[in-house]
Amino acid sequence: MLRRLRASRTAWVLVATFQLLLATAWSVSDSRVDAESMRDVVAHVEAPGTKGCPSVHPVDCIVCRVLSTPSATSAPVVLSVAIARVVETRVADGVSRVPSARDPGDPPQRAPPVLS
Numbered sequence: 001m002l003r004r005l006r007a008s009r010t011a012w013v014l015v016a017t018f019q020l021l022l023a024t025a026w027s028v029s030d031s032r033v034d035a036e037s038m039r040d041v042v043a044h045v046e047a048p049g050t051k052g053c054p055s056v057h058p059v060d061c062i063v064c065r066v067l068s069t070p071s072a073t074s075a076p077v078v079l080s081v082a083i084a085r086v087v088e089t090r091v092a093d094g095v096s097r098v099p100s101a102r103d104p105g106d107p108p109q110r111a112p113p114v115l116s
Contacts, residue, residue, distance in 0.1 A: 057064050
């Protein structure tokens with residue numbers, strides 16, 4: 001029984017170690033393959049792109065559009081802002097307001113549910 005338990009634990013440790021090493025080796029080999037494939041490619045940002053020199057950005061790149069358009073606009077931008085009218089009210093002299101949990105105009109309070 002003890003031998004079987006020890007063998008099972010050893011097998012699980014080997015599987016866990018293999019899983020960690022396999023993921024690491026896979027990512028390292030994937031990055032090396034990518035580095036090898038990109039070694040011969042030379043990209044120029046300012047160039048439109050050719051077969052030997054691919055374009056860095058796609059045709060509809062928003063960064064390229066913003067950088068290539070002039071910064072000055074042809075017409076000034078006018079923003080219309082709605083202004084809210086504020087009405088001030090004063091408390092009548094001699095009337096004191098007692099603080100409460102509810103403000104005037106709030107709906108009536110509900111009682112808590114009865115537990116039976």
